[in-house]
Amino acid sequence: MECKICNSPTEIFLNSYIFEKSFLINYYKCTKCHFVQTQEPTWLDRAYSDAIAPLDIGLIGRNRFFSDLTERLLLTFFDDSKTFVDFGAGYGVFVRMMRDKGFDFKWHDAHCENMFAKHFEEHDLSKKHDVITAFEVLEHLPNPISQLAQLLENSKVFVFSTDISYRKQPNFNDWWYRAPHSGQHVSFYTAESLDFLAKKYNKYFYTNGSDFHFISSIKLDDALVKEFFFPKKRTLKDKIVGRLFGNNIESLRYKESLLAKDHAYLTSLLHNH
């Protein structure tokens, strides 16, 4: 089996179960970029009989965390962005949260019902967008390159999460992110594999080293990105200087919420029916 990211040879990494302990599968590891993939997943119909796994109790906390971080990222480095799509948007919690923060996000998901962002959909991913996000999506993709090509080609910045810490785990088999009970996680990335992907599209890969990443068309200052991911504790003097010279987080100009506008828009839709 070839690596689905960089096409290098793979070797068998693990043979273990998914679902209940009855269903044994192989995991293959790339000898070059260390990307780990399952054998061809023929079990996905069963895995997605319920689109969001019942064990996923982290959904709300995760959306809060990613929406705050995404807001800060966009205000810090991509403040001129106008168009936003959340790919694999699920129930639409993230889209709603970002709209509340003033970003005109649209919902896209081929497998899940939009509950919280109805009437704010984007079905056409062949259009260019300034920002495309995809949280906890990449590990679900059985064919990452074909699915990510469009997202990378059509965005200036692609913001995403997937846990890349498997090489720090004592034991891949017991790592919670393998998520054997749902059978949905089939692709496990490393910084090398994501960097390879970015370079393939002439882009730049940035990561916090664990679960939050972005791939940008423009090269950013490494020190500023580091400061973004790992902000130093600020002294009072830093804060005052930062405020005076507009170079710290407190100086970010937050956006006006779209909540009131959205409410007026949805009300007008009702009246036109």
Ligand SMILES: [Zn+2]
């Ligand atoms: Zn590889």
